[in-house]
Amino acid sequence: MTQTPDSSSTRATALRGRLDEAPIERRALRDGVYDKLLELLLEGGVQPGQSLSIDGLARDLGVSPTPVREAMVQLEHTGLVTRAALKGYRVAPPLTRERMAELVDARSLLELAAVRGAIPLTDNGLLHLKAAHADHVVAAAEVKESQSQDDGTEWPALRRYYDADWAFHRTLFEHCHNSYLLQLAQSLSPQVHRMRQSAGHGVTDVDLAVAEHAAILRAATTGDVEATVEQMRSHLEGVRQRSLADSADA
Amino acid sequence: MTQTPDSSSTRATALRGRLDEAPIERRALRDGVYDKLLELLLEGGVQPGQSLSIDGLARDLGVSPTPVREAMVQLEHTGLVTRAALKGYRVAPPLTRERMAELVDARSLLELAAVRGAIPLTDNGLLHLKAAHADHVVAAAEVKESQSQDDGTEWPALRRYYDADWAFHRTLFEHCHNSYLLQLAQSLSPQVHRMRQSAGHGVTDVDLAVAEHAAILRAATTGDVEATVEQMRSHLEGVRQRSLADSADA
DNA sequence: CCGCGCTGAATCCTATAGGAAACTCACCGG
DNA sequence: CCGGTGAGTTTCCTATAGGATTCAGCGCGG
Known part of the structure; x- marks a missing residue:
């Protein structure tokens, strides 16, 4: 059966707690x-x-x-x-170094604004952020494992890692009390993914990113806005450095 | 570069001055x-x-x-x-007051960043900004004239005014040395237009907007970044007030 | 040797047709 | 009176076909 008619609204409210996250x-x-x-x-x-x-x-x-x-x-x-x-x-033609720098700048603008709007996080938001970080850690481990094998099949793990990384950042956008910031960030996200793909970076970057995310999470847990902003700024600066490090602008 | 046919480069350069603004x-x-x-x-x-x-x-x-x-x-x-x-x-359903506030916030974030990146303007950029402002003034006059007639045909003039208004702001984005800021602002612009349309405002707003744009242009002419930022902030605060003044959140 | 026009295939763009799903509403049993 | 059921209609979604345009290759004249 393809569709669920779901005509009984009374039962729907009764199950709201369970399937609010899974709209068919x-x-x-x-x-x-x-x-x-x-x-x-x-x-x-x-x-x-x-x-x-x-x-x-x-x-x-x-x-x-x-x-x-x-x-x-x-x-x-x-x-x-x-x-x-x-x-x-x-x-589309590949991103030049200049465009990459612009992209990181634009992203930083949005991310820092999101942090200022999201911190202090609600209890729910903090739970989501912790879950996203935990998933990011798992994905990072999978990447390192797949890269140790080096059998040419590392793309699925990498893709999963990218998604988990972005999910961490997206969680902050989702709780910054401004839906347009999320929308803008999402419109930038494909370009960000492409940038990372073009600059194939090594395992060390994964560890650094995880560590910086952990620092952001710690600051967010305390509820200190400026401290979290500073950690995010540091993280994005790291991203900038690593992205622009090796970019063979064709 | 990938493939710019450009076989007749000599003639192209000869005509470059005339048709650079009109790509067929x-x-x-x-x-x-x-x-x-x-x-x-x-x-x-x-x-x-x-x-x-x-x-x-x-x-x-x-x-x-x-x-x-x-x-x-x-x-x-x-x-x-x-x-x-x-x-x-x-x-789409109409914008609630809350969403309008979020929209103005997001727009302000982008606009202020654009000003910081655009000022001091290049000579060319300053010329473009002046031209955009002049067109905005003309469009404002046309709106006031069409509204005095009040024959129900004020929409074309209003539409033209909105376009001229946005063109002024867009000029700053186009010269802020970050193409992604322009892209983000353009993705927001339809919603901004819709917001203005939903909150039908009067003639007085037109005069205020023109005056504030003039102040921005004066500050931009001097090349003082912080002064221009302050004028833009003031303008956007005015936009916020006028937008949220009358909004029958259905 | 180079520029030009022609021919053919490939491709894009649009129009049309058909299957599948959703909505409307009358009908009926409880 | 209310909830479920069924046909009929509308609409969406996808597939197919045809006209229009572009591109690649080739031959010819200057």
Whole structure:
């Protein structure tokens, strides 16, 4: 059975405590296509400048061009692909050092504002942040394990690590009492992911990031706004350094 | 650079001075549909919550559903419409007072950062800002004239005024040496337009806005960063007051 | 040797058609 | 009186087809 009619509202309120976090999500084909293409672009399996044929992608994915077209409109907004009218879509050119610096600046602006709005955290917010950090630690361990094997299959672990990292930051945005900050940060997040992908960094960065996140979490626990801001600033400065360290601006 | 055909570079450079501002823009149908729908939503000709039927809009616009669908994906990202899978699109609910305050806060964060990055302006930037301000003054006069007639046709003038107002602010973003700030501000701008539309304000606000813009321009001319920041802060505080003054949070 | 025009295939863009799901509303049993 | 059920209609979602445009390759004239 595909759908849950859920006509009995009385029972719904009774279960509200259990399924408030899982709104049954019906997905059209275009959402799945979007996820697939996003994964492809973030993994770096396509060269910048390469053309992305609508019909070709539709054939490869086994769907018709219409949902692919919709997904491309969505991707166009992330900045990962560029569109030329009547000429199709192409993978966006790689980020230059200058653009990377701008990206980190813009992100810092949003993140520091989010911290100022989120601290002191509510009890619920603190729980979420702790959970996100714990997941980040686990993902970091998995990355280190997969990299020790070095069998070429480290991408899934890396992807999971990136998601956990972003989830930690996103938690702060979700509790900063300004929904637009979250929206803005999310619109920047694909570019941030791409930046990290282009500058393949080593295991040491993972440890540093985890340590800095831990410092942020400690400061957030105390409820000291300025201390948390300072830890976040330090973390973002680290991110900046590590990102710009090795960037072969093609 | 990837592939700039640019075969006739000699002639291109000869004409560079004349057509650098007018890149011939080929538009597909979906771009025109997007503009039409954006106009419709910003004008307020549709009630919040009203369903926007793909087929119906396609019939009304005299096109097929496919370009309408693409335009809706684009609109969905602006927050002016909401989408439920397998249920279609609806006009987004109106902004509550709280959301308006959040919006002004987020906008202020970006605008103040832009001023800090843009001042002191380059000669070119200063020229652009002056031109934008002059256009804003003209548009303001047109609004006052059209409102004195009060024949129900004030919308075109108001729309033009909004565009000129936003162009002034956008100029600062364009010269702040951070392309992502401009991108973020542009993603917020539809909501800002909608906010102004929902809170129908009078002629007096136009004069105030023009005066505050003039103050910003004067400070920017001197090249004093902090003075310009202060004028922008004052302006945005005025915007906040006027926006929240009359808001019938439905 | 270089620029120019032509031809063909590939691709984009739009229109149309059909299957599937959701909403409306009358009907009926309790 | 109220909740459940079923057909009918509307709408969304996807697939397919056709016209329009771009791009690559080739031959020709200057």
